[in-house]
Amino acid sequence: MIPLNQNLQRLFNIAQKPSKMGIGLMSGTSLDGLDIALCKFTGNGLSTHFELVQFITIPYPADFKLEVQQVFARRNADLEKVTLLNAYIGTYHAELILAALGQWKINTQDVDFIASHGQTIYHAPQRLHQHKNSPNATLQIGDGDHIAVKTGILTISDFRQKHIAAGGEGAPLALYGDVLLGNKTGENRVLLNIGGIANLTWLPGEGNFDHVLCTDIGPGNTLIDAACRKYFNKPYDEDSVIAYSGNVHADLLTALLAHLFFKEKAPKTTGPELFNLDMVAEAQQQSGTGQINNEDLVCTLSAFTATSIAGFIKENISGNHIKIFTSGGGARNPFVIGELKKLLPEADIDDSSSLGINPDAKEAILFALLGNEALCGEPIRIGINPAVLMGKFSFPV
Ligand SMILES: Nc1ncnc2c1ncn2[C@@H]1O[C@H](COP(=O)(O)OP(=O)(O)OP(=O)(O)O)[C@@H](O)[C@H]1O
Ligand SMILES: CC(=O)N[C@H]1[C@@H]2OC[C@@H](O2)[C@@H](O)[C@@H]1O[C@H](C)C(=O)O
Known part of the structure; x- marks a missing residue:
């Protein structure tokens, strides 16, 4: 043998x-x-x-x-x-x-x-x-x-x-882990990871895997971090100090949200190849907001992350008593999480530690x-x- x-x-x-x-x-x-x-x-x-x-x-x-x-x-x-x-x-x-x-x-x-x-x-x-x-x-x-x-x-x-x-x-490969570790029949759950890119897994409480959806949503921290590096010489906006010192520019936010990626059907994936400061500059040009100050830019980019996530959830996920469990570094960005809570008042938002999963x-x-x-x-x-x-x-x- x-x-x-x-x-x-x-x-x-x-x-x-x-x-x-x-x-x-x-x-x-x-x-x-x-x-x-x-x-x-x-x-x-x-x-x-x-x-x-x-x-x-x-x-x-x-x-x-x-x-x-x-x-x-x-x-x-x-x-x-x-x-x-x-x-x-x-x-x-x-x-x-x-x-x-x-x-x-x-x-x-x-x-x-x-x-x-x-x-x-x-x-x-x-x-x-x-x-x-x-x-x-x-x-x-x-x-x-x-x-x-x-x-x-x-x-x-x-x-x-x-x-x-x-x-x-x-x-996103998160699908497999989220289904194995985060699925619970009887509970409508969204596992939302806000890393450089934001992604989520929708786990409807009915327990039918055919209705599970896992997709990238758009930028998480990547644009906020890039703007902090370029304009503030900081790796990221720790505790949203910069975002809180600025204001959201509605015209720029609308231009950012008009990006074609958001119209594409999920599941879809993306990365900083698409969501980068060139893309932001283009939106600034289209909306005539090229001159806004750096604090307002970081604030608007933070609102962009929260608004695109909330928009995706509203358009694609239906059900009562939705529980959102956050993870990734963006779960520690108070401005982003605060905006999400305002935009999704019906949802119950907590980090994934309540599932026994360390969010980091x-x-x-x-x-x-x-x-x-x-x-x-x-x-x-x-x-x-x-x-x-x-x-x-x-x-x-
Ligand atoms: N206290 C904080 N305040 C604001 N933002 C924070 C804080 N802590 C972490 N972050 C954000 O989280 C980022 C790191 O997130 P994470 O480690 O989840 O990213 P990643 O694993 O590289 O992302 P991806 O999932 O896209 O691969 C930081 O760059 C920063 O933007
Ligand atoms: C190609 C790549 O590295 N994608 C990452 C990135 O970071 C977040 C998002 O974009 C996600 O799709 C993915 O990572 C996680 C771990 C995933 O595959 O679920």
């Missing part, structure tokens, strides 16, 4: 374990840092139980952000830089994982797998690139082999490609969960969404 390759044997052993320790990694479009969630899983699919054992966000140093920004969401990027960053981000993320495990006093041998999102550097659904003969496409870098070899831990990465191969746009850790938990599914799950059919198991395996040896 031909002996089983050691890697496959190890994979088989991990998949068979009744409970698994997995690390989920998320490095989002805000480029603020690496989210590392150490989770314990038992079961899979709708029987998944998870516990968040440890969580940390390790902020990225300014020079690293600058390096990534040189290629991030840019149509013309230096190919050598992309290539170098692909390897560098893999090894850098591995170093950050080892540092976190050291801090938590946890041995690498006690971790069964790492599930790594990588760093999105370009997201190009067909609606954006508009090349008839090219499919939806997206690119995450920070290669999984580097993480596996440097940490000695089985690594699963590059989750989005399978989603695209099976007919999706590669996002939610996306990193999602990838850990997708890793668990890749190891021992089965494809789940949720409406028209691809029913696939995602992720590529990298072995340490």
Whole structure:
């Protein structure tokens, strides 16, 4: 008999374990840092139980952000830089994982797998690139082999490609985690993540997965952050101090909301490739608001985030007693959340901690969960969404 390759044997052993320790990694479009969630899983699919054992966000140093920004969401990027960053981000993320495990006093041998999102550097659904003969496409870098070899831990990465191969746009993958962890028959729930881009999952209480909707909505923090960087030399509008010192310009807000993306049917995805300061400048030109002061601009962009989210919910989601559970860094933006509450007075808005999900850790938990599914799950059919198991395996040896 031909002996089983050691890697496959190890994979088989991990998949068979009744409970698994997995690390989920998320490095989002805000480029603020690496989210590392150490989770314990038992079961899979709708029987998944998870516990968040440890969580940390390790902020990225300014020079690293600058390096990534040189290629991030840019149509013309230096190919050598992309290539170098692909390897560098893999090894850098591995170093950050080892540092976190050291801090938590946890041995690498006690971790069964790492599930790594990588760093999105370009997201190009067909609606954006508009090349008839090219499919939806997206690119995450920070290669999984580097993480596996440097940490000695089985690594699963590059989750989005399978989603695209099976007919999706590669996002939002939150769908799968939100259904498995956030669904409750009898309760109309919206799980709203306000990261760089805002997305939501609508989980109607009737419990019929055919009616679940998961989609990007538009900008979350990305425009607010970009304006803060450009005009205030700050990474973001901490506690909405700038937004509260300005006023909303109704004409600019109307021009921003007139963007064609908002008229496209959900599910749909987007990114800073579309929602960037060029798009804002165009709306300012159209509305004759090019001269507004910087505080008013940040205030209007914050209102834009809240109004586009509320508008989407009003148009696409119906039901009584809707509970909205927020997560992502934008859940800590009081201006945005305050506007949302004003615009959606009927909804009950709270952050996802009331579901037992740390709002800052939610996306990193999602990838850990997708890793668990890749190891021992089965494809789940949720409406028209691809029913696939995602992720590529990298072995340490
Ligand atoms: N106290 C705060 N006040 C206002 N905004 C905040 C605060 N804390 C965090 N944020 C916002 O949250 C952002 C980080 O959000 P998050 O970490 O969810 O983004 P991400 O994971 O990169 O996004 P994405 O989900 O799009 O990939 C910051 O850049 C900032 O805009
Ligand atoms: C291509 C990409 O990286 N998309 C991210 C981004 O950040 C938020 C939104 O846009 C979402 O669609 C997605 O991430 C989350 C984790 C998702 O796939 O659900």
